[in-house]
Amino acid sequence: MSGQLRVRAARFPQADSFDAFDFNAEPSLATALILELARDAWIAKRQNCIALGTSGTGNTYIGLALGLVALDLNSLLGCARNGRT
Numbered sequence: 001m002s003g004q005l006r007v008r009a010a011r012f013p014q015a016d017s018f019d020a021f022d023f024n025a026e027p028s029l030a031t032a033l034i035l036e037l038a039r040d041a042w043i044a045k046r047q048n049c050i051a052l053g054t055s056g057t058g059n060t061y062i063g064l065a066l067g068l069v070a071l072d073l074n075s076l077l078g079c080a081r082n083g084r085t
Contacts, residue, residue, distance in 0.1 A: 006071045016064040026057050034062060043070050 007015045018038055023031045037049060049066060051059040 007068070010067060010071060012064055012067060013060075014064065015068060016061050017068055018065045021058070021061060021065065028053075029058060029062075037066055038069055040069050040073060043073055 004015075018035075023029060023034075042049060049063075051063050053059050
């Protein structure tokens with residue numbers, strides 16, 4: 001299945017990657033931890049990842065970027081949100 005089809009099948013609202021993410025825009029982010037998660041070892045171990053934080057700090061963007069990493073590894077996943085906007 002192509003990359004775009006996998007993103008659509010996972011119900012991602014958009015396809016964001018770490019290439020365009022500005023880590024300097026939100027100094028409270030644990031940049032080293034996020035980059036470690038982007039290296040995908042936790043996915044191979046079948047571990048979970050939960051992003052928590054206040055609105056506007058990049059939770060959704062980071063979650064979607066990590067989802068793209070997982071999709072690149074041919075993992076099966078889906079995107080779900082808590083319903084708040």
